[in-house]
Amino acid sequence: MTVQAGLARLDFLLCIMGSSMSEAILVVLIIVPFLAALACFFIRSTAFRTFVVIATVCVLAISSLLLQESPAGGFGGMSAGIIDPVITCGDFLLLGIMFFLGCRYRHPLIVMLTGGQLALFAWLEFFVFAGGQGPALFQADVLSLTMVRVVCIVGGFICLHAIPYMRAHEEHQKLERSRQPGFFAVLLMFLGAMNGLVLTNHLAHFYFFFELTTLCSFLLIGHDGTDEAVGNALTALWMNAVGGLLLLLAIWGLYAQSSSLDMYGLVVSAGTGRAAMLPLALLILAAFTKSAQLPWQRWLLGAMVAPTPTSALLHSSTMVKAGVYLALRFAPALAGTMLAQGLMLAGGFTFLAAAALAIGQRNAKKVLAYSTISNLGLIFACAGIGTPGAMAAGILLILFHAVSKGLLFLCVGTAEQQVRSRDIEVMRGLCAIMPFTGMIAVLAVLTLILPPFGMLLGKWMVFEAGADNIVFYLMLVLGSACTLLYWVRLAGTLLTGGQTAGFKPEIKPFLTRFPLAALVCAAVILGLCAPALYAWLIAPLTSLFDAITTFPAGQPLSANRAGGLFNAQGAFPLASLFLVAALIGLVAMYAVRKAMAGKKGSPYMSGANSNLPDHFLGPMNRPVRAVVENYYLAPLFGEERWTLWVNLAAAGLLLFILGGGLWA
């Protein structure tokens, strides 16, 4: 008896400790990046800054892994007393800064949008939102936990990679006074803002973090201070200010019906009437601007002018992922509505259109940008399908996309610093010049398109979940085909090169090599763990959907003994395919060794090879360089021709979403 009582007591103690530990971790995840940002900004020593960045990244990564799911209803025990006023003041400060920026750059759109937000927010804060006991401030479910780990770990690797990158970047710029303190401060603040965004359960606080990421991305995009950089940063600011305004209107609408700002509670109790759906539609539109979905893609394409760590961060682990997070967070409340149908179709359309536009691009960074937009469309579609299985697929896609895309951006950025161009044709043969970076880039592409890796598994789940809607299925098939084409073309271009002998081994700082190597390992290992991840995700998601909606839940996948995933609709023999892939890799490497030991050939040039590499003997026996370029089919896939039409179609779909909100 006493032993049992003792055990029960111990259990209780552990439980208390566990929850208070979680709260401590929560504080670390959100506060530490801001403190580190202040330290970076005010103490202008390079060594100190490097230390702070590395230490912060380590602390964040470990904390994110230690954080556990919150009990139902969120983490209690955190008092709103101090946090609420701080965040409200922060909101006014933030909107004030953006308003000031609009005035300073004489950008009437930004002035109007932020002025409108400022007025609306002040009115809501002082006259509408009632005081008293608010909702639990923070909560962490499987979606939040996945996001926090993506932000802290993938984002952390990007910050580490930024240390040597920014040093080289500034050497090239020849600045009198280093601007790195500000850059790293914003980078770290961005991580803190994202952590707050995905962990908060208070809708008004969510709005604060949402706006904070907007400001951070403005500062990062405009960092280089060129006319182009500032112009593109302003584009990002006004487009995201539209998103902020839509979000604020949505919050107002949601509060008007239920007098609550409890995000989890709103998802659970969202009604189905017209009044309930309209704010949700606005919420989805806000998420679309944040994730640069068509027709808002312009700001993300423009963001490419920024230094590589910025684009890597915006594309893989922060900013655009905030939009899909919002959509997935509210997905259970939408399941089965017209609005969800619209969301699925708009996501599918973005997936297809952005992939087709990527085919026509010869700027490597723009290809990556369009591919991000396209993949995010797929994740939005997951939110629209509205089954626990589709939502789990969406979360897995977020994870795998973040790892592989972050990796690719870092590789392309490293390459860009060397070849001084973003043109794919200039990067031709990169693997011969930079074997390490080039090979990792090719591997990253392969993890994006080949079975058995995670992205393809996620895509397979979407195929299975979305096949009931023929229009969506057609868009999915066409989009996947386009995706395959532009990725293989990019990887093939990087590989091109006749002579592999005589290259110099690539010498890069440890902080450049380590994030690349770690991320490529993560892409493979996480792919292998996909069934376990899926099992971890699906149970809570299923009970969440069961509690909220009567929409048919579809069939979740289960794992079989052989390490595959299956349901009545299909089966993905994941472990067997990984085994086969590993065997293929070994045998193929053996074949490579054998072939390399043998005679070297020269590329076929109609038998008229010259002594120079890549040259053939032309008229008068003079060597002529054989120049081959890829088919980009600009007339068929060029953005100049299609952007307007694609945007019109996408805007139509957005109206359909809004209509879905009004109709229901």
Add this chain to the structure above:
Amino acid sequence: MGVMRTAGLVLAALAAAILLGGLLSGIDRRLTARLQSRKGPPVIQPFLDVIKLMAKERIVTNPWQAFSPVATLAAAATALVLFVFQGDLLVILFVHMAGGVFLVLGAMASPSPYSQTGGQRELWQMLSCETLLFLIAGALYLTTGSFRISGVSDLPEPLLYRLPLLFAAFFFALIVKMRKSPFDFAACHHAHQELVRGVYTEYVGPHLGLLEIAHWLDIVLYLAICSLFWATGATAMILLPLAAYVAVIVLDNVSARLTWRWMLGWGWGAGFILSALNLFWLKG
């Protein structure tokens, strides 16, 4: 016990598929020769060719040309094995596609203009072919409620009755995959091709031999997918693919090659529209 039986089945299936693919290729050459008033090589000639290739020296200009053939062949074999085990058609197509990816990567690894252009064209071919195959998978789902091919045998009537337009589109994909006129522009067996051997140009000796076997396996997989259209009895399951195969060979000999733009515009566009119509019709 279970593992041994599975392994035995896998090996037997692969051996049978290689034998069948090689023989079909031999019949193709014989039939084509007859259509051109020649005598043609013996039916086992493709096997002799591959054996001879295997004995040749390994020469590469880039290590990927040694890596790719192994990966391409293994992917084709895996896809076929998954088919034999009545797997998920989507997964089969994904794995099949991986083989094509490596073929193109190996071709693009060489700076030779012939190989490069062949690789690019192969990509456009994949874009148009694979799209149609995925639509067949969609039709499979809409009729049987599952992407597993095991569902087909339970259908009361042949799938072809409900998917005539999709079958027409599939026939187009088969021509492309068999590298036959009018769509033989990424690589072909005939001398009239201006790209030397296109995507295969830089693969020599044993590497080319492996790719040849991979191509046989791909053809067998396509014909196996073709047999799904009439899966009510063994006779029909053999006759329909055979008829399609012969029809492709005849078409090859009576038509001139078209450009890849034509393929993309008409083949892909029209094939896609036909298939899409068929899918809507199926659902409606």
